[in-house]
Amino acid sequence: MKDFNRAQKITAGILILVCFLLFARSWMPESPVGEVGFAAFSELPVQEGGRLKPIDTVARTSKLIISGRQRFIDEDGNRYGANEWFMRLLLDPGAAADDRVFRIDHPDVVGLLGEHNEERRFFSLRELSRHFDTIRGEFEQINPEPALRSSYENALANLQKAIVVYDNLAYNLVPPPLFGGPTETYSIIQRALRDAADMEEGSDSRRTVDNALRLFENQFQRLSGNLSLQPIPPGGPNGFDEWHNLGVSLQRSLQNGEIDPIVLAFGRLSKAYRQQDAGAADAELAILNRLYSERADAHQVRKVPFERSFNHLSPFIYSMFVYMLAFLVAALSWLFWGRSLALMALWIMAIGFAVHTFGMGARIYIQERPPVTNLYSSAIFVGWGAVLLCLFIEKRFLNGIAAAAASLLGFASLIVAHYLSYSGDTLEMMQAVLDSNFWLATHVPTVTIGYSAAFLAGFLGIVYILRDRLFGGLPKEMGRGIESMVYGVTCFALLFSFIGTVLGGIWADQSWGRFWGWDPKENGALMIVLWCALILHARWGKVVGPTGIMQMAITGNIITAWSWFGTNMLGVGLHSYGFMDSAFFWLMAFIVSQLLVISIGWVIPQRRRSLES
Amino acid sequence: MxxxxxxxxxxxxxxxxxxxxxxxxxxxxxxxxxxxxxxxxxxxxxxxxxxxxxxxxxxxxxxxxxxxxxxxxxxxxxxxxxxxxxxxxxxxxxxxxxxxxxxxxxxxxxxxxxxxxxxxxxxxxxxxxxxxxxxxxxxxxxxxxxxxxxxxxxxxxxxxxxxxxxxxxxxxxxxxxxFRPSWKKVGIPLIHGGIVLLLLGQLWTQVKQVDYFMWLGEGESSNFVEAFHYDEFVIIDKGDSERDRVYSWDVAALENANGVISHEELPFVIDVVWFAKNAAIFPRSAARTEYGTMPFDRGLGAERDYVVLAMPPTYAEGERNVTSAIIRLSGEEGRIGTWLVSNIFRQTLPLREFFPVQSFEYQGREYEVAIRFKRAYLPAELELIEFRHDRYPGTDIPHNFSSEMRIHNPETGTSRNTLIYMNHPLRFGGLTFYQASFADEDTKSMLQVVSNPARWVPYISSLIISLGLTLQFVISLFVHARRRKTS
Structure with a gap:
């Protein structure tokens, strides 16, 4: 920093300010606060998918599944957060049916709805509901084997899934309109229950009331089968000992004569919401908060507010932007202000890394699991590992190379993670066989760090070849630097992939009875190990020159991408034409891009600028 | 390149x-x-x-x-x-x-x-x-x-x-x-030696490892396990003592028998009339086309009027070939009869049709004849006491599978309880038992049973390789750092 001249100091200041502003942006409210305090609402705990989480998480993940994005934009172009839409869906399902949230990209499916407007991609439930029979009819005809479906069939299946998700969400807090709104329904039930208690057993009027109650019973029973949330904590007048859904709670109420106060409070909240009565809504939310803190096990729900803040902060999105910035600064350092800009890039990368680390730590805290539990978190971890490695390498060389490669890799892997998050809750529960924190904490991160290092070597190779062949040649010193970086990182990749694979073998031996089973994922890891060994032997035997080593490292990218994603597509994808789904397409695009860079190394001769300098 | x-x-x-x-x-x-x-x-x-x-x-x-x-x-x-x-x-x-x-x-x-x-x-x-x-x-x-x-x-x-x-x-x-010995390269022979050991161990495993399974309902017990991929042809002499005598041949013996197999203690010889690695067996009444008469005149094939056809072997994951044969037994007094034997004529697998045992009497002794999944007998009897399938609250995501087992040792007359669950197998009698599957509304449990004499080899060899790799990595970091200092 001391060596910076005035202009450089100003630039550094501006860059840090940009980082700060990006950060501040995440703290800003997602959209103008409406009449009703939806922040308090989105912080209420619910049980879904086997764990307790804030309503906020459910709102975001289901909005992603239904719309492919978190934000909701209405017909007039006003932007809202996922929570505002979700609150409307849960508290005023009738009005929410007009929100255009269903995203349909396939023109034939749009045609199915009688629409010809190619511009429109979002549809409301009310628009869809007119064509439910058509959609269901078409859906029943699609290929039952997902791998064999055409893109039209896939689009239909996705639409059907979105409709089911939507359907299972709408009536989780208030029942469908039976007699007007929920408060009216509840008061009719309460009156019927009171009447029944007063009336004589066997009398005509008693029979009428009993019949009415039986009708309610049937409704609630049907309802309870279609709800994906369990928002009602244990205890209360119904004496449940676990979290349960609205249908179950109301069914029990019909038997013991008393409606759960939380259910009643949600009914009143819904009424206040529909009347846009902010005061009443806040009062009901306060009541709900009190009821939840009385009944929910404080230990179980202690992480719910934190998870909401974590969602709101979206640390990985932030890191993604910051890595992009770091990459640009590092690339500029090759044009002017060499070491100074490289130092700035290093600092920016460090800021991104700090937030990235915080995000991973937050996930570990919420889930009480080691960092990598599914494909999504592996993407986050791959970027993290690469940036961590490069913080050390860049500090040593300070030429912008490692910073560029790592921030590019960090950016790319976070993008991949972002798209993977569209499949649902990223903090899902672990399948039984994976339920072993010891192996999750040892085998998985080790293998994933191996992926990081293999990718890092490949990205360094890309920087080497592109700079050398397309952007004016590499200075000799820098070329040597990259060569030793790639060598060191490949050694590292070999070490970690091998140890990770061995740990995986031990785990497999413990749980399935074989150390090695030639399973696709195992084979993928083995291929990385073999390829790293090959690169190292080629270097030791001086069989190929520096460019060859770089090309081999880039080939390593292809192999690693195959191990990471390709093997996951095998089971479902490779059977058929259906495998041209988007993930497969991107994998192929990545492979082609890598082959392109490799062939640049062959086609364009090495520049000899190194001799001049 | x-x-x-x-x-x-x-x-x-x-x-x-x-x-x-x-x-x-x-x-x-x-x-x-x-x-x-x-x-x-x-x-x-x-x-x-x-x-x-x-x-x-x-x-x-x-x-x-x-x-x-x-x-x-x-x-x-x-x-x-x-x-x-x-x-x-x-x-x-x-x-x-x-x-x-x-x-x-x-x-x-x-x-x-x-x-x-x-x-x-x-x-x-x-x-x-x-x-x-x-x-x-x-x-x-x-x-x-x-x-x-x-x-x-x-x-x-x-x-x-x-x-x-x-x-x-x-x-x-x-x-x-x-190779010239030097401290800088001390990891290399470790790595390479470990890899040689690993490869040899893998070969040993490939040749020797056998996978078995064991299906048990709650309250049931068994003293044998069955192979996933191998079949055997057996003649069982029910005899007069309490114990059966089992004469077993690998099915390959039927395939390569040149027609006849025999055993000196058996009073009859076995002619292999027909053999197929994979077959389709169905009642003649269910067939759409006409089929010629089948050569078998005894046992299930004759009683139920089955038709059997050879099929190309399947290699699909989780599918098993229906290995079948038609065999004719002849004693000193001439022909005893011709049977259809097949590994789908089973008595134990859940969710499958039940078939009776094919038995016959010869010279006053009772015999059984079958092709069955190759069995290995255990030194003890295993009983399933309870199978548990726990899910996460409010979902169908499995949280745990476990089988509570009881091991009855017939020689000492003692027994003990043990729990087999995910990542925690039972090691017993040279075999390892893993929780693998379940059926019939969580009342039946399948254990995968593995016998692998080489299972320790990868542990040792990968330990050696990891040691070598780590050593080599640390040494080169060290050398690199020293070179930086001196330069």
């Missing part, structure tokens, strides 16, 4: 393709199965020895070709080409780092296609095809894009039984040729 190296690699692929086709022409591969033109067992050993020689000579040959193509270089004065003896050339070739690189590249390719083919053949068969053979032919699958137009495309590559021995040879010979 080095184009000369690439061309040599292609040459090796070509050579292996040539050998496979020759072997196929000589019908040596016929034993290996109906659809995979792969060299098997003994011939593969011969061929791999041959290939060792070829691979050893290839670098020399290529150099000679290159030199003869560029006569100017070859005849540089003062650099007269010394005649190279075959032994020397083999030694040089076998120890060369070029060979190492080719073998590693070959392994990557083999593993890749071995993974790809699992989609069509299932893991068990793909593993056998790719890693337990000297050569493999990959065929472009019909199901891939442009499958119809590209299905002619076949790729021959060296298989596991060729690459493995070559790697071991390469490592050992190179060690003698190049």
């Amino acid at each position: 080095h184009l000369g190296l690439l061309s040599r690699f292609v040459l090796i692929l070509a050579a292996s393709g040539w050998i496979v086709s020759v072997v196929n022409l000589m019908h040596l591969a016929e034993r290996s199965g109906w659809m995979i033109p792969v060299v098997d067992d003994l011939p593969s050993l011969l061929v791999s020895t041959l290939l060792v020689i070829i691979a050893g000579l290839t670098p020399v040959a290529v150099r000679m070709v290159i030199q003869s193509a560029r006569p100017g270089e070859a005849q540089t004065p003062g650099k007269k080409r010394k005649p190279v003896s075959v032994g020397k050339a083999l030694y040089n070739g076998l120890s060369s780092i070029q060979l190492t690189i080719m073998l590693l590249a070959g392994s990557v390719i083999l593993v890749f296609f071995g993974t790809l083919d699992q989609v069509h053949y299932g893991i068990y068969h793909a593993q056998n095809k790719y890693f337990a053979h000297a050569f493999v032919v990959w065929e472009y699958p019909q199901q891939f894009i442009w499958g119809e137009r590209l299905s002619w495309f076949h790729l021959t590559m060296p298989g596991g039984y060729l690459l493995g021995p070559l790697l071991v040879a390469n490592l050992s010979v190179a060690h003698f040729r190049y």
Whole structure:
């Protein structure tokens, strides 16, 4: 920093300010606060998918599944957060049916709805509901084997899934309109229950009331089968000992004569919401908060507010932007202000890394699991590992190379993670066989760090070849630097992939009875190990020159991408034409891009600028 | 990358393709199965020895070709080409780092296609095809894009039984040729020695490991396990003592019996009338077309008027071939009868049809005859007390599967309880029992049972390799840091 001249100091200041502003942006409210305090609402705990989480998480993940994005934009172009839409869906399902949230990209499916407007991609439930029979009819005809479906069939299946998700969400807090709104329904039930208690057993009027109650019973029973949330904590007048859904709670109420106060409070909240009565809504939310803190096990729900803040902060999105910035600064350092800009890039990368680390730590805290539990978190971890490695390498060389490669890799892997998050809750529960924190904490991160290092070597190779062949040649010193970086990182990749694979073998031996089973994922890891060994032997035997080593490292990218994603597509994808789904397409695009860079190394001769300098 | 190296690699692929086709022409591969033109067992050993020689000579040959193509270089004065003896050339070739690189590249390719083919053949068969053979032919699958137009495309590559021995040879010979002891390289022999051990261990496992399973309902017990992939033909002498006498033959004995098998203690001989690795068995009444009379006159086949047809073997994951045979028993007094035996005539598997045991009487003794999943008997009786299937609250995501078992030891008359659950197998009598599956609304539990005498080898060898890698990595970091300091 001391060596910076005035202009450089100003630039550094501006860059840090940009980082700060990006950060501040995440703290800003997602959209103008409406009449009703939806922040308090989105912080209420619910049980879904086997764990307790804030309503906020459910709102975001289901909005992603239904719309492919978190934000909701209405017909007039006003932007809202996922929570505002979700609150409307849960508290005023009738009005929410007009929100255009269903995203349909396939023109034939749009045609199915009688629409010809190619511009429109979002549809409301009310628009869809007119064509439910058509959609269901078409859906029943699609290929039952997902791998064999055409893109039209896939689009239909996705639409059907979105409709089911939507359907299972709408009536989780208030029942469908039976007699007007929920408060009216509840008061009719309460009156019927009171009447029944007063009336004589066997009398005509008693029979009428009993019949009415039986009708309610049937409704609630049907309802309870279609709800994906369990928002009602244990205890209360119904004496449940676990979290349960609205249908179950109301069914029990019909038997013991008393409606759960939380259910009643949600009914009143819904009424206040529909009347846009902010005061009443806040009062009901306060009541709900009190009821939840009385009944929910404080230990179980202690992480719910934190998870909401974590969602709101979206640390990985932030890191993604910051890595992009770091990459640009590092690339500029090759044009002017060499070491100074490289130092700035290093600092920016460090800021991104700090937030990235915080995000991973937050996930570990919420889930009480080691960092990598599914494909999504592996993407986050791959970027993290690469940036961590490069913080050390860049500090040593300070030429912008490692910073560029790592921030590019960090950016790319976070993008991949972002798209993977569209499949649902990223903090899902672990399948039984994976339920072993010891192996999750040892085998998985080790293998994933191996992926990081293999990718890092490949990205360094890309920087080497592109700079050398397309952007004016590499200075000799820098070329040597990259060569030793790639060598060191490949050694590292070999070490970690091998140890990770061995740990995986031990785990497999413990749980399935074989150390090695030639399973696709195992084979993928083995291929990385073999390829790293090959690169190292080629270097030791001086069989190929520096460019060859770089090309081999880039080939390593292809192999690693195959191990990471390709093997996951095998089971479902490779059977058929259906495998041209988007993930497969991107994998192929990545492979082609890598082959392109490799062939640049062959086609364009090495520049000899190194001799001049 | 080095184009000369690439061309040599292609040459090796070509050579292996040539050998496979020759072997196929000589019908040596016929034993290996109906659809995979792969060299098997003994011939593969011969061929791999041959290939060792070829691979050893290839670098020399290529150099000679290159030199003869560029006569100017070859005849540089003062650099007269010394005649190279075959032994020397083999030694040089076998120890060369070029060979190492080719073998590693070959392994990557083999593993890749071995993974790809699992989609069509299932893991068990793909593993056998790719890693337990000297050569493999990959065929472009019909199901891939442009499958119809590209299905002619076949790729021959060296298989596991060729690459493995070559790697071991390469490592050992190179060690003698190049290695000079030094502290800086102390990790290298550890790594290489560990890899040799790992490969040998994998071979041992491949040859010796048997996978069994055991289905138990709650309250049931059993003293045997059944193999996943092997069948046996048995004659059981129910005898007069309490214990049965089981005469067992591997089904391969039926296939290769030349018609007759016998045992000196059995009062009859067994004629194999017909045998199929996979078959379809159905009642004649359910058949749409007319079928001729079947040769069996006793047992289930005759009683239920079954029709049996040979089918191509299946290799799909989780499917099992219906191994079947028609056998005729004849004693001193002439023919006893002809039976249809098949491994689907089972008494125990859940969610399957129940079949009675096929038994008959001869000379006052009761016998049973069957093809069944190969059994291994345990030194004790295992009883399933309770199976549990826990889910996360409000979902169907399984949280835990566990089987509470009781082990009855008949010799001591004692018994003890044990719990088998995810990641916590039971080790007993040289076998390891894993929780694997369940059925019938969580009342039946399947245990996978593995016998592998080599299971300790990968532990030791990977420990050695990891130690070597870590040492080498730390040493080079150290050297690197010192060089930085001095420079």
